[in-house]
Amino acid sequence: MNIYLAKRLFALIPVLFVVSLVIFLIIHITPGDPATVMLGESATAQDIEALREQLGLNLPLYQQYTEWLMKVFRGDLGESYFMKETVLQSILSHLSPTISLAILAQIVALAIAIPIGIKAAIRRGTATDQTIMGFSLLGMAVPSFLLALFLILLVGVKLQWLPVAGYKPLEMGLWTHLKYLILPSLSLGAIQAALITRMTRSSMLEVLNTNYIKTARAKGVKERGVIYKHALRIAFLPILTVIGQTFGGLITGAVVTESIFNIPGIGQLIINSVERRDYAVIQGVVLFVTTAYVVINLIVDVLYGMIDPRVRLERK
Amino acid sequence: MKSPSLAKKLCLLLLAFSLAGCGAQTAQNEGAKTETKTEAKPAADAKAGGELKVAYQAQPQTLDPHVTTSQASATIGRNVFETLVTVDSRYQIKPMLADSWEQSEDGKTITFRLRKGVRFHNGKELTADDVVASMNRWITTASAGKDHFKDARFEAKDAHTAVLHLQQPTATAMPVLAYLGGNYPAIMPKEIIETADPKGVKDYVGTGPFQFKEWKQDQYIHLAKHPDYAPREEAADGLAGKREALVDDLYFQFTPDASTQVAGLLSGEYDVAADVSYDNVERLETDSNIKIEVAPTGMLTLYFNKKKGLFTNAKARQAIGAGIDAESILIGAYTNEKYYKLNHSMMMYYQLGQWSSDAGKELYNQNNPEKAKQMLAEAGYKGDEIKIVTSRDYEDMYNGAVAFQQQLEKMGVKTKLEVYDWPTFTELRNDENKFDILVITNTPKPEPSSLAFMRKDFPGWTDSPELDKLLASFRGAANLEQAKAVYDELQKWFYEYVPVVKIGDGNSVSATQISVKNMTWLDGLIFWNVSNQK
Numbered sequence: 001m002n003i004y005l006a007k008r009l010f011a012l013i014p015v016l017f018v019v020s021l022v023i024f025l026i027i028h029i030t031p032g033d034p035a036t037v038m039l040g041e042s043a044t045a046q047d048i049e050a051l052r053e054q055l056g057l058n059l060p061l062y063q064q065y066t067e068w069l070m071k072v073f074r075g076d077l078g079e080s081y082f083m084k085e086t087v088l089q090s091i092l093s094h095l096s097p098t099i100s101l102a103i104l105a106q107i108v109a110l111a112i113a114i115p116i117g118i119k120a121a122i123r124r125g126t127a128t129d130q131t132i133m134g135f136s137l138l139g140m141a142v143p144s145f146l147l148a149l150f151l152i153l154l155v156g157v158k159l160q161w162l163p164v165a166g167y168k169p170l171e172m173g174l175w176t177h178l179k180y181l182i183l184p185s186l187s188l189g190a191i192q193a194a195l196i197t198r199m200t201r202s203s204m205l206e207v208l209n210t211n212y213i214k215t216a217r218a219k220g221v222k223e224r225g226v227i228y229k230h231a232l233r234i235a236f237l238p239i240l241t242v243i244g245q246t247f248g249g250l251i252t253g254a255v256v257t258e259s260i261f262n263i264p265g266i267g268q269l270i271i272n273s274v275e276r277r278d279y280a281v282i283q284g285v286v287l288f289v290t291t292a293y294v295v296i297n298l299i300v301d302v303l304y305g306m307i308d309p310r311v312r313l314e315r316k
Numbered sequence: 317m318k319s320p321s322l323a324k325k326l327c328l329l330l331l332a333f334s335l336a337g338c339g340a341q342t343a344q345n346e347g348a349k350t351e352t353k354t355e356a357k358p359a360a361d362a363k364a365g366g367e368l369k370v371a372y373q374a375q376p377q378t379l380d381p382h383v384t385t386s387q388a389s390a391t392i393g394r395n396v397f398e399t400l401v402t403v404d405s406r407y408q409i410k411p412m413l414a415d416s417w418e419q420s421e422d423g424k425t426i427t428f429r430l431r432k433g434v435r436f437h438n439g440k441e442l443t444a445d446d447v448v449a450s451m452n453r454w455i456t457t458a459s460a461g462k463d464h465f466k467d468a469r470f471e472a473k474d475a476h477t478a479v480l481h482l483q484q485p486t487a488t489a490m491p492v493l494a495y496l497g498g499n500y501p502a503i504m505p506k507e508i509i510e511t512a513d514p515k516g517v518k519d520y521v522g523t524g525p526f527q528f529k530e531w532k533q534d535q536y537i538h539l540a541k542h543p544d545y546a547p548r549e550e551a552a553d554g555l556a557g558k559r560e561a562l563v564d565d566l567y568f569q570f571t572p573d574a575s576t577q578v579a580g581l582l583s584g585e586y587d588v589a590a591d592v593s594y595d596n597v598e599r600l601e602t603d604s605n606i607k608i609e610v611a612p613t614g615m616l617t618l619y620f621n622k623k624k625g626l627f628t629n630a631k632a633r634q635a636i637g638a639g640i641d642a643e644s645i646l647i648g649a650y651t652n653e654k655y656y657k658l659n660h661s662m663m664m665y666y667q668l669g670q671w672s673s674d675a676g677k678e679l680y681n682q683n684n685p686e687k688a689k690q691m692l693a694e695a696g697y698k699g700d701e702i703k704i705v706t707s708r709d710y711e712d713m714y715n716g717a718v719a720f721q722q723q724l725e726k727m728g729v730k731t732k733l734e735v736y737d738w739p740t741f742t743e744l745r746n747d748e749n750k751f752d753i754l755v756i757t758n759t760p761k762p763e764p765s766s767l768a769f770m771r772k773d774f775p776g777w778t779d780s781p782e783l784d785k786l787l788a789s790f791r792g793a794a795n796l797e798q799a800k801a802v803y804d805e806l807q808k809w810f811y812e813y814v815p816v817v818k819i820g821d822g823n824s825v826s827a828t829q830i831s832v833k834n835m836t837w838l839d840g841l842i843f844w845n846v847s848n849q850k
Contacts, residue, residue: 166580
């Protein structure tokens with residue numbers, strides 16, 4: 001197990017290297033740089049050139065890249081050009097809104113998807129099944145921003161129950177914190193739920209047809225036990241993969257949702273940094289996001305082994 | 317990425333059927349203190365206390381105006397920092413940190429007498445040393461400083477007198493020093509100036525009615541009332557006179573998405589939406605809880621590439637001026653006549669009291685495509701593709717460019733419109749191979765010689781010996797009144813050489829809750845003397 005983990009983590013290094021190189025080249029080839037943005041609307045070419053020099057942006061690309069890389073090896077992601085903080089501080093300060101949102105959205109998604117997915121599987125072919133599948137198809141087709149705008153209009157502007165924009169940290173109280181996240185997590189979670197529902201249904205159907213479920217039924221296990229104890233455990237594997245992927249997507253930034261609800265999360269950070277050509281932050285965030293994605297996938301793989309002994313990995 | 321067009325449409329739809337439901341505002345009222353009210357006229361119906369939450373589109377890089385020309389930085393920062401002099405609503409120069417000033421007869425020295433008893437937010441009293449440190453840094457780092465005050469120096473004469481030594485008489489000195497838009501000459505403590513780096517000062521300490529509290533990156537800037545602020549005694553007028561923080565806390569909440577601003581305003585989350593998209597205004601106007609404010613923003617302008625291509629020829633530039641129908645481009649850019657003004661002057665319509673000339677008026681907004689066609693032929697146009705470049709980050713620029721492109725086609729010109737995000741645009745515009753015409757909203761300036769197209773180094777690259785002569789006599793006049801005599805000739809030059817074609821003046825729209833009282837505008841929104849009692 002440990003060797004397996006070490007291998008997986010080691011394999012991360014070339015991935016990160018390639019990703020960092022590609023992203024470095026893309027953002028540096030794109031016209032415009034931090035100096036043009038920092039100096040404001042009516043800066044002259046001379047002023048921009050002077051600031052470029054001061055910031056070291058006029059050095060050859062390979063030199064800028066190797067300098068950045070050396071720093072990263074020392075654990076230093078550098079300093080934001082635009083903001084008065086280090087890249088690490090930026091990432092950390094933008095991370096908590098995203099994590100809060102991701103967890104809430106995931107809770108919403110699972111609370112909707114698992115029960116109705118199972119229900120659809122049990123009532124296969126009935127009207128219930130078809131209704132559920134119809135809604136999930138709709139959910140997959142509707143983009144999350146549409147649902148977001150609808151929620152803003154109804155709950156925020158018309159009923160004025162919940163705030164429509166912004167973010168308050170947990171320190172300001174649980175309700176204040178949640179209040180700002182309910183609409184965004186509903187709009188994100190409901191869409192995620194659609195995918196997980198379908199996965200749950202098809203996975204359950206497959207399992208319900210297997211021999212050992214028949215055996216369980218034959219030996220008199222109650223239907224409830226059959227579903228939740230025997231079937232769900234195995235059916236959960238592919239569901240877990242989907243959860244891992246969607247959660248990975250949520251952590252790496254629900255870009256549109258964060259933008260609509262003005263949540264200062266990782267997605268917003270990426271958009272803002274691209275608009276400001278804040279090279280240091282873009283590179284840092286991409287590295288972070290790649291790592292997060294790979295690690296989440298790794299966790300999912302490990303969980304596989306814990307849930308299903310058949311998948312358990314070789315060990316001494 | 318965002319899909320603005322679809323999102324915009326949806327938002328319109330949503331706003332349309334939300335009109336009915338914008339009922340009670342439920343925002344809580346934080347500490348409604350009734351403070352001793354002063355006799356200031358504009359604040360007559362204003363109570364002090366509470367907070368003001370402003371939804372603002374762009375987060376600036378720094379509040380230090382010496383290192384950035386950003387308007388966002390100025391609008392937020394000038395609540396914290398003050399300048400030696402400022403302007404009233406008619407653009408007359410008025411005292412602020414300097415009580416008085418006098419220019420020597422040869423025009424080469426200006427002596428500023430500072431107000432006594434002015435305190436920085438760190439408690440230190442303002443002295444001439446702070447002024448000298450701040451102004452000399454501004455002269456060497458800010459574009460406006462370098463442009464007008466080359467080799468000029470400030471010196472302290474005594475604790476409360478600072479003297480500006482100029483190499484030559486500079487008629488533009490006072491209006492430039494009084495300008496409070498991007499790159500304004502803020503006064504900060506000497507110690508702060510000394511520790512600044514190229515990205516700006518490390519602490520924001522000024523003398524203004526608000527003091528800097530907190531900057532949560534990408535979320536908000538929090539300013540708070542400066543309790544020891546000693547306002548000037550003259551009545552408030554424009555940026556001049558009495559300034560008073562009537563709210564205890566002032567928040568600039570960064571909301572890059574325009575529809576989020578509007579939704580946040582309608583739901584009571586924000587008190588002010590600083591940049592409302594023109595599409596949203598009509599819906600907001602019908603809401604009885606919302607007030608709309610219209611304020612001038614800039615001049616929609618066509619910048620010609622005078623280094624390369626067709627428009628190196630003045631005749632071709634004049635042809636475009638002859639051919640366009642300014643009004644329909646302005647309708648395209650600003651949607652409604654409330655939000656633009658036809659104006660042939662080089663300066664904005666609200667500056668006409670000071671800068672007015674009818675020179676070239678007949679050459680403005682001619683709307684004569686046939687004449688244009690003929691002039692273009694005379695200029696040697698052979699049907700090559702003309703490249704128009706603009707940015708979609710500002711809706712008036714982009715929409716104006718689209719309307720302009722159609723008109724060029726009418727003049728028989730083959731065109732190609734390229735649209736970029738702002739950083740790309742600012743990079744490309746410095747390359748003479750990348751465009752023929754730029755569509756830009758020109759920033760208003762305190763006096764004509766500061767306008768961007770007068771500069772040799774600004775994209776478009778105006779290079780006219782005649783202008784050099786005019787500028788020398790304009791700027792070299794002993795004072796502003798004498799310089800004004802040259803303005804007619806400058807504007808004549810503007811219509812002959814045609815460095816750019818001005819289409820017209822644009823307004824921006826902001827919206828507030830009705831509880832927000834006395835919000836005014838001068839080169840950006842003004843947040844002192846503004847109350848908010850919910």
